Amino acid sequence: MIDCLIIGGGPAGLTAAIYAARFHLSVQVVDAGDSRAEKIPLTRNHAGFPEGISGVALLERMREQAILYGAALIAGRVTNLERGEDGFLATLSDRGISARTVLLATGVTNRRPLMDEALHAEALRQGRLRYCPVCDGYEVTDQAVAVVGRGPRAAREAEFLRGYTADVSLIGLTGQDGLDDAAHARLDAIGVKRFAGPVRDFHLERDGLVVTCAAGRLRFDAVYPSLGSDVHSDLARALGAAVTEDGCIKVDAHQRTSIPGLYAAGDVVLGLDQISHAMGEAGVAATTLRNDLAARAPLLR
Ligand SMILES: Cc1cc2nc3c(=O)[nH]c(=O)nc-3n(C[C@H](O)[C@H](O)[C@H](O)COP(=O)(O)OP(=O)(O)OC[C@H]3O[C@@H](n4cnc5c(N)ncnc54)[C@H](O)[C@@H]3O)c2cc1C
Structure with missing residues (x-):
């Protein structure tokens, strides 16, 4: 004992x-x-x-x-x-x-987006994929950043990141972003760009992580999955x-x-x-x- x-x-x-x-x-x-x-x-x-x-x-x-x-x-x-x-x-x-x-x-x-394990590890290592704005939002200051997720949690994360950079996008993971008109208006007012999913693919390139969604191929310096x-x-x-x-x-x-x-x-x-x-x-x-x-x-x- x-x-x-x-x-x-x-x-x-x-x-x-x-x-x-x-x-x-x-x-x-x-x-x-x-x-x-x-x-x-x-x-x-x-x-x-x-x-x-x-x-x-x-x-x-x-x-x-x-x-x-x-x-x-x-x-x-x-x-x-x-x-x-x-x-x-x-x-x-x-x-x-x-x-x-x-x-x-x-x-x-952390729940992960559907992504090849090796790609996930490498994107994490390079700081292209991040899970914690409180931890490392500072590191993406003035960079192009996306939050991939759904609902109020993802919206809050996008708004939080807006405190570090003017270039923030919110991408609905599976389709629509699960937000009502008031939430959309709030995001629009602070300049968060909104893109519908589904997210079909992640691709690591020399200068960023490319996300393929309904709007096409979008390149970001860093992507934050917000999936709970x-x-x-x-x-x-x-x-x-x-x-x-x-x-x-x-x-x-x-x-x-x-x-x-x-x-x-x-x-x-x-x-x-x-x-x-x-x-x-x-x-x-x-x-x-x-x-x-x-x-x-x-x-x-
Ligand atoms: C990518 C990333 C970056 C981060 N960056 C920062 C940062 O810069 N600054 C910061 O402060 N925080 C950061 N965090 C958050 C930080 O890692 C966590 O807050 C911290 O690790 C929590 O510590 P913990 O001991 O509670 O849990 P963990 O560190 O997750 O440890 C829990 C352990 O319990 C073990 N365990 C679970 N169930 C069982 C079981 N039944 N039997 C035996 N073992 C079990 C697990 O295997 C694990 O080893 C980051 C997290 C991630 C994912």
């Missing part, structure tokens, strides 16, 4: 691991190896790295720091989580882990934890879920999907679970 099992080894899970290990708790991190942070070619908004840092390098440093203080990192996927005698029992393909507390830091996955995310809250939902309509895990101000002993942090919780936010929530979660354990039985050295 370990003190804390952390499911997910992205920025949230690894921050919590560093804190928990430094609280002298026994801690294991199980990670399926698909962190959104790993897909960041170079983050330039993460404080403390004026030259930027790649997601891979940041995670590597965090893993090193967690291991330094005694956290165990396990590659694998937790397929089932149930309540046990004095905590929880997690099932992996090759073992079970019993833990007094569990922190879910399982993140989300799938939230990895299945383990929490199976335990009966409260989630939002979108599937984000509900937590109190100290990152406690509605299930005693179960905590959540990072993108899987409703809030700003950013590394800094994930880390902040994880620090709070680890401190809370440490103090909740101490309330059960004093943690003495």
